[in-house]
Amino acid sequence: MLRFFKFSFAALFLSFVTFASAAQGAKLGVVNVALLLEQAPQAKSATSSLEKEFSPQQAELKSLAAKLEKQQADYQKNKTVMSDAQKITKEREISMLTREIQRRRNDVQELLNLRRNEELAKLQNIVNEAIKTIGKKQDFDLILYEGIAYTNDRIDVTKDVLDHLVKMNKQQRSEFNK
Helix, strand or coil: CHHHHHHHHHHHHHHHHHHHHHHHCCCEEEECHHHHHHHCHHHHHHHHHHHHHHHHHHHHHHHHHHHHHHHHHHHHHHCCCCCHHHHHHHHHHHHHHHHHHHHHHHHHHHHHHHHHHHHHHHHHHHHHHHHHHHHHHCCCCEEEECCCCCCCHHHECHHHHHHHHHHHHHHHHHHHHC
8 A cells, every 4th residue: 555655656746747847848928818908909999989889878868867957956946836736746757757867877777788798708809819819929838817826027928919909900990991
C-alpha cells in the first residue's frame, strides 16, 4: 500500500513538472472585457442609437409629466372654490394620469432593457471575435478574461483589442459611406 502511494505521488509530481514546463513556453494574455464594452466605438454607437430610438418616448413621458404637474397645481390652486363633485372628478383625472404615466414609463423601460440586451449581445460577439483575431495575429496560446487575482500589465492585451475594434469600426463606416 505504501508503495502505491509513493508511485501515485511520483506520478502526480511528474505531471505538475511537465505542466509547469509546458506552461513556460505558452504565450498568455489577459483582456478587460468590461473596459472594451464601455470604450469600444461600437458600444458608444449602440448607446447613441438607443438614445435616438427612445427619445420620442422619453419626450412623450416628459410632456405627460408636465401635464400632470400642471393639473396638480391647478387642483391645489382651485380646490377651495371647487364643489365636492368637481374635487372628486379632478382627483380621479390626476390619479388616472399618474397611473398612465407610470404604465407608459414601465413599458418604455422594459422595451429599452430588451433592446439594450440585444445590442449588448451583438457587442459581446464583436468583442469576442476581436479577441480571437488578436489572439491569432499575435500568436497567443491563451487569452483570459480579467478577473484573476493578479496579472502583469505586460500580458494585458485590452489595448490591442480596443485598437482592433476602432479599426473595425472605421472600416465599417468607410464601407457604409461608399
